[in-house]
Amino acid sequence: MxxxxxxxxxxxxxxxxxxxxxxxxxxxxxxxxxxxxxxxxxxxTTPWRTLERAVHIVSDPDFPASLYVTAFAFGSAFLISAIGGVCLGMLLGARKLAGDVMEPLMMGFYSIPKVTLYPVVLLAFGLGLWAKIVFGVMHGIVPITIFTMNAVRNMPPIYTRAARTYRLSPFAFARHVLLPACVPEVVAGLRIGFSLTLLGTLIGEMFASQSGIGHMLMIAMNRSETSTIMALALMLFVFATLVNLLLLAWQRHLTHST
Structure with missing residues (x-):
């Protein structure tokens, strides 16, 4: 019943x-x-005109190549941000002194407009794929690290005492205790990092790239093609919204199951 x-x-x-x-x-x-x-x-442009332009862009023979370039750069940047941010966040969360020292430094770095650092990125990595990946990582890794670090700090102390009782190694402690206990908060950080990594990758393509969706946006802006700008923005908005909804549903499921 x-x-x-x-x-x-x-x-x-x-x-x-x-x-x-x-x-x-x-x-x-x-x-x-x-x-x-x-x-x-x-x-x-009107919603209908924007949808028509979006369909026209997607049906263009050159669009799959641009989509692949952006997807590969973004996927690589997000993978690096996720793995690096989670590992660094668990380390800084477990080491209180290191976390207290690094947190204000990371927040200070994150407050700097990333566009001002783009010449440094270009000098270090040159034009091309790696510059876009690095620019995406610069945007996404900090929030993932902060969320993970705070999740580890807020973990019940009984988990740490139990791990010491069983004499777990640092790797086993991180794998079997820290990560499972912090998964909901980690997923929340991944949601924020996902959107910001996508933003950073697109900005990197707009400034120094000969292909990709960001490059298409820059060309449309230079030509004042409002319909193209709106259509590309709509596609990116729909993509980011759908992925964030999936991650939000996963986070709620993990929260209710713990």
């Missing part, structure tokens, strides 16, 4: 979320249309 009641309460909740999402999309589309009418198509 209790299972039936739970099923009946969960189903309306999911239905309500879907309805709220649909209502939000409709409201945003209406506001978008109103802004386009007020400001004119040269400033903001």
């Amino acid at each position: 209790s299972t039936i009641v739970v099923a009946h309460t969960v189903k309306p909740r999911h239905t309500r979320r879907w309805l709220d999402g649909v209502v939000l999309i409709v409201v945003l589309a209406v506001l978008w249309q109103v802004l386009s009418e007020l400001l004119g198509p040269d400033a903001i």
Whole structure:
């Protein structure tokens, strides 16, 4: 009987979320249309015109190559940010003194506009793939590290005492105790790091690249092609939103299961 009641309460909740999402999309589309009418198509194209342009871009024979370049650079940058940020965050969280010293340094570095560091990146790595990857990592690794470090700090002390009792090695302690206990907060950091790494990779493509979606955006900006800019921005927005929703659902599942 209790299972039936739970099923009946969960189903309306999911239905309500879907309805709220649909209502939000409709409201945003209406506001978008109103802004386009007020400001004119040269400033903001209509939703329908933007969708048409997006379909035209996707059907272009050169688009898959640009998508592959951006996806490879972003995927590499996010992988480095995720692994490096989680490992560094666990280390700094477990070592309180090191964490207290490094946290203000990382926050100070993160407060610097990354565009000002781009000449240094170009001098160190040159034009091409590695500059985009490094620029993406610069944006994404710090929030992942901070979230992971705070998750380790907030872990119940009983876990550490139990690990010492069983005389676990540092690697076994990190693998079997730290990471499982901190997974929900780590996933929250990955959500933030995902969006910021994507932002950094695209900015890197806009400044010094001959291919990729960021390069397409820069060309459209130089030509004042508002419809292309809006279409590419819409595609990136949809992609980032869907991935963030998946990560959010994973985070909620982990939070409820722990």
